[in-house]
Amino acid sequence: MNYPRVRRTLILTFFLNLCVSLAKGIVGALAGSVSMVADAVHSLFDSVSNIVGLISIYVADAPPPDPPRHQYGHGKFETIGTMVVGGTLLLITAVVVGYEGFGRFFSGAVPDIQPLTVAVMVVTIGVNITITLYERRVGREENSSFLLADSQHTASDILVSLSVLGGFAFVCLGYPVADAIIALGIAVLIAKMGMEILYNALEVLADASAPMDYDRIDVIMQTTAGVYSYHDFRCRGGKPGEIFCDLHVVVDPEITVREAHLIGNRVRDRMKAEVEGGVVDVMVHIDPFFGNAGPAEAEKDNGDDRIQR
Template sequence: MEYDRVRRTLWVILILNVIVAVAKAVFGLMAGSMSMVADALHSSFDSASNIIGLAATGIAARPPDRDHPYGHAKFETFGTLLVGGMLLLTAYWVISEGVVRLTTGAVPHITALTVGVMVATTVINIFVALYERRVGEELRSSFLIADSEHTKSDVFVSLSVLLGFAVVYLGYPLADPLIALAIGALIGRMGLSIIREAGMVLTDAATVQCEENVREIVARIRGVLGSHEFRCRGAPGEMMADIHITVDPGMTVEEAHGIAEEVEAAITEGVPGMKEVVVHIEPGERDGREKI
């Protein structure tokens, strides 16, 4: 993975997210809008996730060493896990504040400037989400893709705040804290989803289903009688796998090794995000049938 480009992308997005969060927080406090302040806090965690991403990808880019012979790629996933936990804490705070606002009955002061700030920051977030998603898919970066989903949810949250402004303007002030509660629930759901996906990678769950593709790739290689026990782990873009293949038992070690290298190269090239494949050689039957 091109970690340098991932980090450059995160720096650009961090600057934009800070601008968005500060604008929402300042004008939300001025207007006394709980939903806008909650949205600002949500946006601030976009910035926090960018900072964690910069630190995590910096470590993930390090080459394998004695203590980490398989590399440091999972540090990126660990950073994603931290973001998920922070989002759960944010959801708790937003929901608590929403409940308090319901009991006090405070009404936000909505102006054309407040609405303008929300519209402008929403447009910025749409650009950030599309840009980050495109780069994430191009580089197969699980962190950028997950973070783009985070930013996309911020867009929907901002739209819900604007809807709340409209309802409050029509004479229904309870809409503001109720929308804040909905925002808190959305942030909590997002945090749980991020934790679940990161947990799957860290526990070596199969995050990409590519068995059928691998079977077709191996079947096309001359000299392979059969294959079995394919296993794959790691995040999309940083996957490792191993597979058992059977060959003619009359082959020399050199010939069998050449086939194993061909299988490894074919799977690495044919499966997006596959970084390393270990091929185990087993003798098949002399009549060409795979050994069971």
């Protein structure tokens, strides 16, 4: 991964997201639109997300200390920061926005919809579309899971902003309560996003199984010379470049330790090179095959050496 390029992308999107948030917040406050202010707060968390990304990229790109203290890398520091943002800041924001929406619902205050208000929303939607497409392109080119996820987060901003414009339309048609109702809907959306971020972060911290292409793993085992079968396959990690795997590989019991070691190395190297998802390391445990069958029949005749996912 080209860390400097990812860092530059995050810095650029941070300032763009901050400008979008300030524009929505100032104009929304002047117009008295609680839904627009809620959307501004939602946009502000895009900037917070960029800060989390910058910190994680800095930690990931930093040279390891000698001796290394975190021998499995620093990836979970990003997860911890993400959990704080999703589990604390987003949920608090959802409560505040919901409270404001309820207050506006019962007060009956009507936002002042002006051409400037609509213009700001349209311009910020255009900026968010540009940010989403740019982050997605760089994320795919650099295989950056954070940029891809952040582009999806920004894309949710577009939907929220469109809903705010819809609320403006209902206000102009004589339904001022729509502004408060849409603010409550935005609060629910922010709370849902926070809960999803919190859940995904906890899954990573709890070493949940990483998504893997098991069919490709089967092919690698079937075509690697010297491998009779494999079992007890496990993996953990939340994103590319942080996935660790371990498995048991069954080999001929008559070969030397050196030959078995080389087979294990071939399995490790092929999994790191051929399995999509960013496998960073594979721990291979060598098991001897107990039986008289040849390699083609070893797996079906040896009941303990089954493929386990």
